[in-house]
Amino acid sequence: MFTPSTSKGLVRKIGAIKRFMASIKLPKISELPVLGHPLENAKRAAAYRAVDENLDVYKHRVIGIGSGSTVVYVAQRIGQYLKDDEYRDYVSKFTCVATGYQSKQLIIENGLSYGIIEQYPYVDIAFDGADEIDPNLNLIKGGGACLFQEKLVSTSTKLFIVVADTSKKSYTKLGSRWTQGVPVEVVPVAFARVQHDLLKLLNARTVTLRQGGKSKMGPVVTDNMNFILDACFGDIDDPGTLHQKIKSLVGVVETGLFVDNAYKCYLGDSDGEVHTIVKESV
Numbered sequence: 001m002f003t004p005s006t007s008k009g010l011v012r013k014i015g016a017i018k019r020f021m022a023s024i025k026l027p028k029i030s031e032l033p034v035l036g037h038p039l040e041n042a043k044r045a046a047a048y049r050a051v052d053e054n055l056d057v058y059k060h061r062v063i064g065i066g067s068g069s070t071v072v073y074v075a076q077r078i079g080q081y082l083k084d085d086e087y088r089d090y091v092s093k094f095t096c097v098a099t100g101y102q103s104k105q106l107i108i109e110n111g112l113s114y115g116i117i118e119q120y121p122y123v124d125i126a127f128d129g130a131d132e133i134d135p136n137l138n139l140i141k142g143g144g145a146c147l148f149q150e151k152l153v154s155t156s157t158k159l160f161i162v163v164a165d166t167s168k169k170s171y172t173k174l175g176s177r178w179t180q181g182v183p184v185e186v187v188p189v190a191f192a193r194v195q196h197d198l199l200k201l202l203n204a205r206t207v208t209l210r211q212g213g214k215s216k217m218g219p220v221v222t223d224n225m226n227f228i229l230d231a232c233f234g235d236i237d238d239p240g241t242l243h244q245k246i247k248s249l250v251g252v253v254e255t256g257l258f259v260d261n262a263y264k265c266y267l268g269d270s271d272g273e274v275h276t277i278v279k280e281s282v
């Protein structure tokens, strides 16, 4: 039975929890425990540094959270700012916009406020991963079938920050490291036509309709209910022109070529070192 004394006990417990929460400080990067897998250390190092160096807790209000396994650590780090009493009042006013269901879940799981891009079309800063990054900060994205909403969010901000491990860096041209092809999101009914056009009109070497594998029989269906074609062109000389050509095909929703919109890239390695690539001018 609920009595005044149990109610007082409850109030005391809540007070203790609040005091405990208030005492949580943002973990220092230099004091983080080593993670079980070297690649995870690399991803976390890149993501935490990217957040610490670019997120302006006092000025930014609308934050874009991308998709993939590296951005998990971005959401985690912002969640840590929220728990620190020095930043909580500011971070609790953030609205985070997502690039798909996974990123929506990351926002919610880390206690951050979720908002829709229809209501917040201007994003102060956005963080996202990448499958390949060239020296000019052009990207291939969409390895996890999220690309349309990623492009929407990343082109809605001037501060698009990329986080990845060093294996994603291409020293020459896009397509040299990410060899499975440029992801192209297509309206399902048009996939065969786009596949044909990519091969015949744009001379793709191979074009594959991405399959769900063990987790889903048949084609992968994106968060926007479309299909993904992986179009392999070998080394890509001019990502901007290729993007435009693919985009002009009937049935194409978006391409995984992100050209000229990333501002800075953080590349982590397994011992926690982080290297950056910065765009010359914004």
Ligand SMILES: O=C[C@H](O)[C@H](O)[C@H](O)COP(=O)(O)O
Binding pocket: 066, 067, 068, 069, 070, 071, 128, 129, 130, 131, 141, 142, 143, 144, 145, 146, 147, 150, 164
């Ligand atoms: O479709 C997925 C997204 O473009 C990801 O951002 C990209 O694949 C990188 O993911 P990860 O951080 O897991 O390597």
